Amino acid sequence: MPTEKKPEYSPGLAGVIAGETAICWVDPNAGLMYRGYDIHEMAQKASFEEVAYLLLNGELPNGKQFVEFTQQIAAQRALPGPVTEMLRLLPSKTHPMDMLRTGVSMLSAFDKDLSDNSHDANIRKSIRLIARVSTLISDGWRISHSQQPLPERPDLTQAGNFFYKLEGKVPQDWQIRMLDTIFNLYADHEFNASTFAARVTASTLAGIYAAVTSAVATLKGPLHGGANEESMKMLEEIKTPDRAESWLKEKLATKEKVMGFGHRVYKKGDSRVPLMREIGRDLGKRTGKDQWIPICEKLEEVMEREKHLCANVDLYAAPVLWMLGFPPELNTPIFAASRVAGWCAHVVEQHDNNRLIRPRSLYVGHELRPYAGASGKSA
Numbered sequence: 119m120p121t122e123k124k125p126e127y128s129p130g131l132a133g134v135i136a137g138e139t140a141i142c143w144v145d146p147n148a149g150l151m152y153r154g155y156d157i158h159e160m161a162q163k164a165s166f167e168e169v170a171y172l173l174l175n176g177e178l179p180n181g182k183q184f185v186e187f188t189q190q191i192a193a194q195r196a197l198p199g200p201v202t203e204m205l206r207l208l209p210s211k212t213h214p215m216d217m218l219r220t221g222v223s224m225l226s227a228f229d230k231d232l233s234d235n236s237h238d239a240n241i242r243k244s245i246r247l248i249a250r251v252s253t254l255i256s257d258g259w260r261i262s263h264s265q266q267p268l269p270e271r272p273d274l275t276q277a278g279n280f281f282y283k284l285e286g287k288v289p290q291d292w293q294i295r296m297l298d299t300i301f302n303l304y305a306d307h308e309f310n311a312s313t314f315a316a317r318v319t320a321s322t323l324a325g326i327y328a329a330v331t332s333a334v335a336t337l338k339g340p341l342h343g344g345a346n347e348e349s350m351k352m353l354e355e356i357k358t359p360d361r362a363e364s365w366l367k368e369k370l371a372t373k374e375k376v377m378g379f380g381h382r383v384y385k386k387g388d389s390r391v392p393l394m395r396e397i398g399r400d401l402g403k404r405t406g407k408d409q410w411i412p413i414c415e416k417l418e419e420v421m422e423r424e425k426h427l428c429a430n431v432d433l434y435a436a437p438v439l440w441m442l443g444f445p446p447e448l449n450t451p452i453f454a455a456s457r458v459a460g461w462c463a464h465v466v467e468q469h470d471n472n473r474l475i476r477p478r479s480l481y482v483g484h485e486l487r488p489y490a491g492a493s494g495k496s497a
């Protein structure tokens with residue numbers, strides 16, 4: 119067998135630099151920055167549209183640009199009729215992430231810019247994708263629960279319209295503020311698995327719809343975005359804070375993965391946790407559902423003591439979304455409704471300066487051997 123210098127190998131690509139980006143920096147010491155802005159203050163003050171504009175365009179919008187961008191998104195929310203019809207054809211038990219993945223893929227066929235990977239066309243398609251991912255989630259949810267999709271409300275922002283499209287009620291300002299903050303915290307996270315999947319797909323010069331379809335498919339897994347749905351199941355199983363310690367010790371004793379804990383990059387805490395925890399405490403008081411955050415806090419304390427593992431954003435996002443009135447099956451789709459801004463920004467960046475992403479693998483298979491044909495072939 120021809121010899122080749124044994125390359126360095128890092129399982130799971132841990133610590134590997136797989137590309138450059140100017141969009142987002144994850145600081146392993148519990149920090150996060152979008153385009154040079156610390157996320158913490160911005161997440162609490164900006165609307166999701168402002169953050170999406172920043173991610174896509176590299177700079178914050180001025181007043182006129184902000185209004186225009188918000189209106190452009192609002193104007194693009196309606197789904198093409200056949201896409202809504204497709205949602206009706208899916209079995210009612212289809213998981214909302216599978217509906218979303220199928221919907222994003224189908225949307226591609228209705229976009230007149232489909233095969234144009236230029237910067238301007240990618241921005242136009244990004245606006246449509248950011249607008250319509252939310253609609254696929256809300257309309258898909260209503261259809262699978264035998265309800266009619268509601269008409270869009272272009273006077274509402276993405277966060278406000280998302281509440282409205284699910285429930286038919288215009289939310290209160292504080293609810294919109296909270297959902298904006300959650301969307302802002304989830305909007306990007308550099309080369310996480312779904313974004314990397316999007317960039318790999320985009321690097322073949324497949325279009326942005328193909329890339330976002332790959333990203334949605336990748337986000338669903340419980341080691342990534344699916345963790346925020348699984349975390350809620352776990353909290354419901356624990357039920358009360360006094361049961362948290364024994365529940366967790368049992369899981370650790372049997373070497374089970376505990377959802378909402380651990381992170382590939384953060385080892386000293388997830389930058390998004392403090393804000394999500396704070397929203398959770400506020401919601402606990404507002405809704406009277408005051409058991410969830412204390413359960414999470416107890417789990418955090420025990421996990422730190424027993425395994426030195428820190429909570430990630432999904433642990434707290436789960437009860438936060440539940441207390442805001444969303445069913446747990448929509449936790450990961452809500453993550454997608456926000457992360458689509460990051461995915462699109464990364465596809466734009468990839469296409470603007472593309473090189474095919476094609477790493478090597480380390481061959482660990484059989485030594486070279488002579489081919490003798492299928493055994494017993496002529497018998």
Ligand SMILES: CC(C)(COP(=O)(O)OP(=O)(O)OC[C@H]1O[C@@H](n2cnc3c(N)ncnc32)[C@H](O)[C@@H]1OP(=O)(O)O)[C@@H](O)C(=O)NCCC(=O)NCCS
Nearest residue numbers: 340341342345374375376377378379380381382430431432
């Ligand atoms: C996120 C995750 C996939 C990162 O994986 P990773 O980088 O390969 O994990 P690490 O290398 O840091 O793991 C170190 C050790 O902690 C353990 N560990 C990590 N996360 C754990 C968890 N959530 N529960 C229990 N043990 C965990 C690992 O099994 C490993 O143990 P070992 O040394 O005995 O084999 C992993 O922490 C996980 O599965 N978390 C739960 C799912 C989740 O919440 N995902 C959302 C992430 S934002």
